[in-house]
Structures are given as structure tokens and as C-alpha cells.
Amino acid sequence: MDATYTIGTEVTCTDGVCGTLTRVILDPVRRTLTYLVVEPQDGPSGARLVPAQDVTTPTGSAAITLGCDRARFAGFEHAQTEEFLPAEDDEFGFGVDNTLWMPYFPLGATLPGAGALGGTGGSPLPVSRDRVPLGEVEIRRGQCVEATDGRIGKVRGLAVDPSDEQVTHVLLDEGHLWGKKTVAIPIGAVESVTDGIRLRLAKDEVRDLPELELAHGGGAGGDRS
Structure with missing residues (x-):
């Protein structure tokens, strides 16, 4: 049985709870899970990039468990970075919307306040980003999933083969077109994950997909916490 990673699930270290899963990071070429982003209770500034190999959740479990203590968790790479952008457009006509170029294309990445920041006499303004x-991409809960003939729902999480971290299915959140049915879309039916999740299937084809057996509470209509 695949392991499920439902965004919003509590994450536990060997010595207690360390935070909540807020997003997942994939290798878009190999379609493998590479990192979990876990945010502690003190907020996003403490979020960490947890390597997939540090997850020890038993197969079929609805929990997310790490094979490290909270001290080691705190030593993982930060999942947020702060950059300083100019408060006003510069003399070349580039404003805050144009000054930060990303060499990858993370899903849902935003610049809080970009384009709406007033001038502050040229003082740089801090902007936090993921x-x-x-070369990898992130997936957040609530990102849109598009069939070939239109939008069908939003991301809830992923199903992953724990033997090799291969992503097997994308799970849809509640409120999709088919009510309470657990909708799990095979990763082979995913065309792209670089600008939302785009499928190779039409709505009718998604509707006819068989339900995937998931850990209790880990499906698209349930909760893992």
C-alpha cells in the first residue's frame, strides 16, 4: 500500500511533534518525492526541508513520522528565505515585480506584497519566499488541477511508493466534481506540474478512474491528522 502525504497533517519526530506538513517537493523528471516542508508551531520562519529518506512512516499508516529527533529536525535546511527588494521602481524601469528571477518554477510561489508596495524613500523591503x-518543484494544498477540458478540483496531497519515493498518484481535495469519491489520479496521467497540475485526461476519464486503496484517513475525502 502506498504512503499518503496529505498537506496539513501533523508530523512527529522520535521525541514528539515537530510541526505540520505544508508542502511537498518533487523531482519533476523522475516524478519522485524529494522533500517534505514541515512548519513548526512558531510559524513559517522555522519551516524546514526534510529529506524524503528521513521519513519512517510505516507502509499503510495515516501518520507522518520522521526517523530523527527534534534537535536534528531543527538542523535541516530552512524552507524559507528572505530577500530584500527595492521599494520603488529603479531608473531602468524595473519594479519589485521584475527584480527577482527564479531559476526553477515552484508551484504557487508568490512574492507577498509585490506590486502593491508603496515607496519608502528607497529603503529595501524584506520579502520571504519558498x-x-x-530543478525541482513544490506542490501545495489547494493548487488547481486541470483536465484537458477544464478545471476539476484542487490538490490535497500525494500517494508515494515508500520503497523508492516514486509518486504514484495525485489526490484531489474535497469539493471536486464527484463529491465524496476518493479521486486519485495516476502520475502517468499528469502532463505538467510547473504551472498548476495539468492532466492528459478529460473530465469523464478522471471520473471513471478506480478508487485507490489508501491508509484510513489518507484519502482525498478524509484527513490524516
Whole structure:
């Protein structure tokens, strides 16, 4: 049985709870899970990039468990970075919307306040953004899933083969077109994950997909916590 990673699930270290899963990071070429982003209770500034190999959740479990203590968790790479952007457009006509170029394309990445920041006499303004390893992409809960003939729902999480971290299915959140049915889309039916999740299937084809057996509470209509 695949392991399920439902965004919003509590994450536990060997010596207690360390935070909540807020996003997952994939290698878009190999379609493998590479990192979990876990945010502690003190907020996003303490979020960490947890390597997939440090997850020890038993197969079929609805929990997310790490094979490290909270001290080691705190030593993982930060999942957020702060950069300073100019408060006003510069003399070349580039404003805050144009000054930060990302060499990868993380799903849902935003610049809080970009384009709406007033001038502050030229003082640089701090902007926090997600850190994503070069060449990889992030997936957040609530990102749109598009069939070939239109939108069908939003991401809830992923199903992953624990033997090799291969992503097997994308799980849809509640409120999709088919009510309470657990909708799990095979990763082979995913065309792209670089600008939302785009499928090779039409709505009718998604509707006819068989339900995937998941750990209790780990499906698209349930909760893992």
C-alpha cells in the first residue's frame, strides 16, 4: 500500500511533534518525492526541508513520522528565505515585480506584497519566499488541477511508493466534481506540474478512474491528522 502525504497533517519526530506538513517537493523528471516542508508551531520562519529518506512512516499508516529527533529536525535546511527588494521602481524601469528571477518554477510561489508596495524613500523591503532545490518543484494544498477540458478540483496531497519515493498518484481535495469519491489520479496521467497540475485526461476519464486503496484517513475525502 502506498504512503499518503496529505498537506496539513501533523508530523512527529522520535521525541514528539515537530510541526505540520505544508508542502511537498518533487523531482519533476523522475516524478519522485524529494522533500517534505514541515512548519513548526512558531510559524513559517522555522519551516524546514526534510529529506524524503528521513521519513519512517510505516507502509499503510495515516501518520507522518520522521526517523530523527527534534534537535536534528531543527538542523535541516530552512524552507524559507528572505530577500530584500527595492521599494520603488529603479531608473531602468524595473519594479519589485521584475527584480527577482527564479531559476526553477515552484508551484504557487508568490512574492507577498509585490506590486502593491508603496515607496519608502528607497529603503529595501524584506520579502520571504519558498526555497526549492534547483530543478525541482513544490506542490501545495489547494493548487488547481486541470483536465484537458477544464478545471476539476484542487490538490490535497500525494500517494508515494515508500520503497523508492516514486509518486504514484495525485489526490484531489474535497469539493471536486464527484463529491465524496476518493479521486486519485495516476502520475502517468499528469502532463505538467510547473504551472498548476495539468492532466492528459478529460473530465469523464478522471471520473471513471478506480478508487485507490489508501491508509484510513489518507484519502482525498478524509484527513490524516
